[in-house]
Amino acid sequence: xxxxxxxxxxxxxxxxxxxxxxxxxxxxxxxxxxxxxxxxxxxxxxxxxxxxxxxxxxxxxxxxxxxxxxxxxxxxxxxxxxxxxxxxxxxxxxxxxxxxxxxxxxxxxxxxxxxxxxxxxxxxxxxxxxxxxxxxxxxxxxxxxxxxxxxxxxxxxxxxxxxxxxxxxxxxxxxxxxxxxxxxxxxxxxxxxxxxxxxxxxxxxxxxxxxxxxxxxxxxxxxxxxxxxxxxxxxxxxxxxxxxxxxxxxxxxxxxxxxxxxxxxxxxxxxxxxxxxxxxxxxxxxxxxxxxxxxxxxxxxxxxxxxxxxxx
Numbered sequence: 460x461x462x463x464x465x466x467x468x469x470x471x472x473x474x475x476x477x478x479x480x481x482x483x484x485x486x487x488x489x490x491x492x493x494x495x496x497x498x499x500x501x502x503x504x505x506x507x508x509x510x511x512x513x514x515x516x517x518x519x520x521x522x523x524x525x526x527x528x529x530x531x532x533x534x535x536x537x538x539x540x541x542x543x544x545x546x547x548x549x550x551x552x553x554x555x556x557x558x559x560x561x562x563x564x565x566x567x568x569x570x571x572x573x574x575x576x577x578x579x580x581x582x583x584x585x586x587x588x589x590x591x592x593x594x595x596x597x598x599x600x601x602x603x604x605x606x607x608x609x610x611x612x613x614x615x616x617x618x619x620x621x622x623x624x625x626x627x628x629x630x631x632x633x634x635x636x637x638x639x640x641x642x643x644x645x646x647x648x649x650x651x652x653x654x655x656x657x658x659x660x661x662x663x664x665x666x667x668x669x670x671x672x673x674x675x676x677x678x679x680x681x682x683x684x685x686x687x688x689x690x691x692x693x694x695x696x697x698x699x700x701x702x703x704x705x706x707x708x709x710x711x712x713x714x715x716x717x718x719x720x721x722x723x724x725x726x727x728x729x730x731x732x733x734x735x736x737x738x739x740x741x742x743x744x745x746x747x748x749x750x751x752x753x754x755x756x757x758x759x760x761x762x763x764x765x766x767x768x769x770x771x
Contacts, residue, residue, distance in 0.1 A: 478675030522733035559585035568609035617707030721766035
């Protein structure tokens with residue numbers, strides 16, 4: 460008898476989640492008796508609320524989402540494909556904005572799923588008051604920026620930044636604020652699990668982490684196979700868009716701790732930075748231990764070939 464498992468994604472179906480879509484559609488999960496279903500984001504509640512109330516079994520979310528959730532001690536960070544922040548914050552050169560501090564009194568378009576901790580940390584570290592920057596929550600940050608409703612917008616290098624160019628605003632007409640330039644870089648996507656599964660559901664969690672690792676290995680070694688799956692799941696995006704996005708994902712996967720420890724390592728430093736950010740910006744997070752939140756045992760127990768990076 461198969462076990463039903465729902466994975467809540469951090470956005471709509473696209474190559475950002477290629478490995479998980481491969482795991483679902485290529486039968487990797489079914490071989491282990493798991494009926495895996497990937498589910499797109501629901502902006503009404505986001506992944507952490509859904510995970511905590513049992514509306515999904517696992518979620519793709521950032522360490523920042525975890526530490527800002529209503530019950531961070533009930534959650535754990537078990538795997539991370541992206542090993543660096545993919546976010547940039549463009550401003551038009553014509554706006555006169557040259558530094559994050561210049562955003563005070565201006566508007567920044569952000570996603571409505573609570574992903575603005577990195578922006579606020581960058582503003583703080585750059586000497587600006589985050590509370591003096593108006594945040595405009597919207598699922599279409601590109602539209603808000605192009606239409607002039609926002610002076611700055613939250614974008615990923617693999618999706619929204621390309622959409623901005625497709626809408627007629629070339630890169631040479633904007634300045635990109637990168638959080639890493641102010642020591643404020645935070646990881647975006649990770650696999651978040653509920654701690655109440657640990658112990659009682661260890662075998663299932665081990666299977667799932669290995670299935671996800673295998674799905675991503677297939678996606679990176681056979682990108683056309685993955686692109687075809689992503690294009691079928693999200694036909695309003697072209698194969699070229701999925702292909703380009705997958706290439707960005709490969710680049711993000713071959714950064715940071717993964718270079719020394721292996722593909723998709725859930726490194727404590729990703730959690731430590733999120734905790735530093737929430738302490739600096741919001742003044743809470745005391746008592747949370749990054750070594751306890753970043754759970755490595757499922758990743759460590761996975762076969763070595765699933766953590767290798769021959770495609771790097």
